[in-house]
Amino acid sequence: MTSTTPHARLPRVRASELVGRGWLNTGGRDVSLADLRGRVVVLDFWTFCCVNCLHVLDELRELEEARRDDLVIIGVHSPKFEHEADPVALAAAVERYEVRHPVLDDPELVTWSAYTARAWPTLVVIDPEGYVVAQMAGEGHASALTALVDELVEEHRAKGTLRSMAAGAGDVYVPPAPTSGTLRFPAKAIALPGGNLLVADAGHHSLAELGPDGETLVRRIGSGERGLVDGGPDVARFSEPNGLCLVPTELRTYLDYDVLVADTVNHALRGVRLADGQVTTVAGNGQQYMVGAVDNVLAAADGGAPVGGTLAEVDGPFGSRLTVLVGADVPEQPRPAGLPASIESTGGAVLQKLSSPWDVAWVEQMGAFLVAMAGNHSLWAFDGEQGSIDLVGGTMNEGLLDGPLVDAWFAQPSGLAVGPDRRVWVADSETSALRVVTPVAGTAQGEVSTAVGQGLFDFGHRDGAADQALLQHPLGVAPLPDGSVVVADTYNGAIRRYVPPAPSVVSGRASAPGPAGSDTSVGQVTTLATGLAEPSDVVVLVDGEPWAPGEAAEAGARVDLLVVESAAHRVTRVALPATLAGEVLDGGAHRTQRPVTEVTAGELRLDVPFSPAPGQKLDDRFGPSTRLTVSATPPELLLDGAGTGTDLVRALVVNPAVGEGVLHVTAQAASCDVVPLLDDGRPDPDVFPACHLAQQDWGVPVRVVDGDPGDPRVLTLPLRG
Numbered sequence: 001m002t003s004t005t006p007h008a009r010l011p012r013v014r015a016s017e018l019v020g021r022g023w024l025n026t027g028g029r030d031v032s033l034a035d036l037r038g039r040v041v042v043l044d045f046w047t048f049c050c051v052n053c054l055h056v057l058d059e060l061r062e063l064e065e066a067r068r069d070d071l072v073i074i075g076v077h078s079p080k081f082e083h084e085a086d087p088v089a090l091a092a093a094v095e096r097y098e099v100r101h102p103v104l105d106d107p108e109l110v111t112w113s114a115y116t117a118r119a120w121p122t123l124v125v126i127d128p129e130g131y132v133v134a135q136m137a138g139e140g141h142a143s144a145l146t147a148l149v150d151e152l153v154e155e156h157r158a159k160g161t162l163r164s165m166a167a168g169a170g171d172v173y174v175p176p177a178p179t180s181g182t183l184r185f186p187a188k189a190i191a192l193p194g195g196n197l198l199v200a201d202a203g204h205h206s207l208a209e210l211g212p213d214g215e216t217l218v219r220r221i222g223s224g225e226r227g228l229v230d231g232g233p234d235v236a237r238f239s240e241p242n243g244l245c246l247v248p249t250e251l252r253t254y255l256d257y258d259v260l261v262a263d264t265v266n267h268a269l270r271g272v273r274l275a276d277g278q279v280t281t282v283a284g285n286g287q288q289y290m291v292g293a294v295d296n297v298l299a300a301a302d303g304g305a306p307v308g309g310t311l312a313e314v315d316g317p318f319g320s321r322l323t324v325l326v327g328a329d330v331p332e333q334p335r336p337a338g339l340p341a342s343i344e345s346t347g348g349a350v351l352q353k354l355s356s357p358w359d360v361a362w363v364e365q366m367g368a369f370l371v372a373m374a375g376n377h378s379l380w381a382f383d384g385e386q387g388s389i390d391l392v393g394g395t396m397n398e399g400l401l402d403g404p405l406v407d408a409w410f411a412q413p414s415g416l417a418v419g420p421d422r423r424v425w426v427a428d429s430e431t432s433a434l435r436v437v438t439p440v441a442g443t444a445q446g447e448v449s450t451a452v453g454q455g456l457f458d459f460g461h462r463d464g465a466a467d468q469a470l471l472q473h474p475l476g477v478a479p480l481p482d483g484s485v486v487v488a489d490t491y492n493g494a495i496r497r498y499v500p501p502a503p504s505v506v507s508g509r510a511s512a513p514g515p516a517g518s519d520t521s522v523g524q525v526t527t528l529a530t531g532l533a534e535p536s537d538v539v540v541l542v543d544g545e546p547w548a549p550g551e552a553a554e555a556g557a558r559v560d561l562l563v564v565e566s567a568a569h570r571v572t573r574v575a576l577p578a579t580l581a582g583e584v585l586d587g588g589a590h591r592t593q594r595p596v597t598e599v600t601a602g603e604l605r606l607d608v609p610f611s612p613a614p615g616q617k618l619d620d621r622f623g624p625s626t627r628l629t630v631s632a633t634p635p636e637l638l639l640d641g642a643g644t645g646t647d648l649v650r651a652l653v654v655n656p657a658v659g660e661g662v663l664h665v666t667a668q669a670a671s672c673d674v675v676p677l678l679d680d681g682r683p684d685p686d687v688f689p690a691c692h693l694a695q696q697d698w699g700v701p702v703r704v705v706d707g708d709p710g711d712p713r714v715l716t717l718p719l720r721g
């Protein structure tokens with residue numbers, strides 16, 4: 001059966017006190033629940049590596065500003081990675097992502113445990129009397145949260161228990177002092193023709209062109225204000241841009257732009273013409289793609305097929321069907337509903353919703369730009385000539401699974417680079433992995449394999465044989481002339497080098513062997529540099545000039561790296577030794593430390609209760625409204641119950657021979673707004689219901705224990721609409 005229940009508040013339980021190492025954005029003072037009494041409180045459990053958490057920060061901005069008199073949002077930072085437990089790194093992240101509410105530093109997950117959070121992100125709502133009334137896991141809850149907050153404000157205003165105040169009067173939020181500098185949290189960089197650098201200056205919501213020294217500002221493209229606006233360099237707006245890619249020379253005149261930009265928080269790709277700095281949106285419409293939603297392509301103003309095109313269904317993730325756009329041509333027809341007036345671009349790609357594109361690379365084998373879509377753990381192909389963008393890699397399940405490109409699992413792919421052998425290297429950040437895609441020429445197909453990495457919760461700083469080596473949340477990757485690869489190992493503050501297992505000859509240079517006596521059959525990992533502040537990208541120089549894969553490099557040529565040090569707000573030059581060999585370091589292995597759930601061996605009932613938000617109902621117009629996918633690490637943990645089905649209740653069988661592991665659970669539930677009825681009982685024809693999709697991925701660490709047969713054998717993971 002499907003576990004769905006009508007909307008109801010949680011039982012009245014007193015909220016636990018907020019306990020951690022300290023506070024940010026409060027001017028140095030501690031905050032207690034007593035300080036917040038009389039206002040609605042939303043606790044946002046987050047960790048700054050998690051793209052879903054960053055989505056929630058953006059979802060909360062409008063609500064936070066609109067309800068600031070009656071609502072207090074408290075961020076509770078409960079880290080996944082070791083680096084995220086560093087208070088300096090957390091302070092930088094709070095500044096980087098423009099968090100404008102108090103943040104509790106919870107490195108030991110004390111408050112996380114007190115509120116029984118199981119997933120990043122999790123939202124907990126506390127009423128003005130100090131009782132927990134709701135808990136929501138995952139993203140996409142903006143409308144439901146707004147409705148609940150308004151309901152609580154009205155209820156407690158009537159009861160006299162609401163303590164409204166003008167924004168700023170007695171507010172617990174104290175903004176940090178502003179900072180200045182040429183760069184602010186730069187993300188990615190590329191070398192331009194002529195030797196200058198173009199840097200995605202994410203913290204300034206713009207692009208900075210620097211001189212060859214990596215310091216002198218030549219010009220800025222973008223006004224510096226967050227937004228999605230096309231136009232000249234002083235008018236255009238970006239929102240935390242990341243990846244940059246030079247357009248192939250032969251395409252620049254036809255496309256009328258020279259650089260393609262992954263404009264991450266705008267969920268868009270932007271084209272930049274270097275001659276005059278003109279910015280044009282070429283893909284994405286500024287709205288986030290939601291997995292399984294039926295409105296991921298903008299419709300015409302009348303609600304039908306997009307103007308100038310048709311909608312077609314194709315196979316999608318979890319056995320679903322995706323709606324894609326075929327043959328749309330925007331300028332010949334009236335603008336579709338929802339397309340921002342600031343977007344002047346043509347082509348159907350601007351009608352497609354995207355999800356946090358983080359990097360982009362030209363892949364000649366595919367004849368397209370490959371996009372690392374971090375927000376839904378996938379790879380997409382953008383065809384600038386056709387004005388189309390399509391899902392080509394990943395099922396949108398988050399994890400580490402190799403195989404055919406379309407079936408592989410990724411986890412926030414954040415860096416892309418094409419090597420001299422035309423393979424595509426992927427920095428897969430949440431699995432702390434280096435992945436490689438071998439494309440099939442002339443198609444959007446390929447094969448995915450893992451060079452370095454163990455999974456979602458295993459990370460560290462360990463060199464040596466690649467199958468034992470560990471990274472920590474890498475964001476960037478770049479090939480070297482000898483066929484090896486450098487990785488911006490972001491949370492280790494290091495530059496690492498991976499030497500593939502089979503010797504190859506590229507531009508007359510042989511791959512360097514591994515350390516003496518080491519096994520090179522699986523490849524080798526070494527460390528080239530440490531002590532960097534969140535390196536996020538690398539530009540390779542050979543004899544002082546920018547080098548691109550396929551270009552010649554003489555034996556003995558000097559190799560330097562320009563490293564984007566995001567948290568240090570600069571580009572740093574790192575000289576490599578002539579042999580390109582690095583150190584072999586072992587900083588240890590780590591696993592994400594979260595409270596372990598004890599489960600009894602044998603039968604276990606998994607229950608994912610779902611409550612549609614107020615004013616919504618389950619949407620079964622297009623088939624079953626719910627879907628549940630279950631797997632385990634190791635797979636042997638489950639003797640039965642793995643797989644995908646439509647019920648939100650599943651009978652699992654836990655293997656008594658496996659002592660511990662992780663249960664991976666993905667749940668989805670579709671709902672739509674209730675249409676009011678006319679006096680004659682008919683639905684109001686002038687009201688068009690909005691569709692909503694609640695989705696959450698849980699990774700639940702479990703320990704298998706013996707239990708009394710009479711003990712309850714139920715694992716409950718609530719999904720909130």
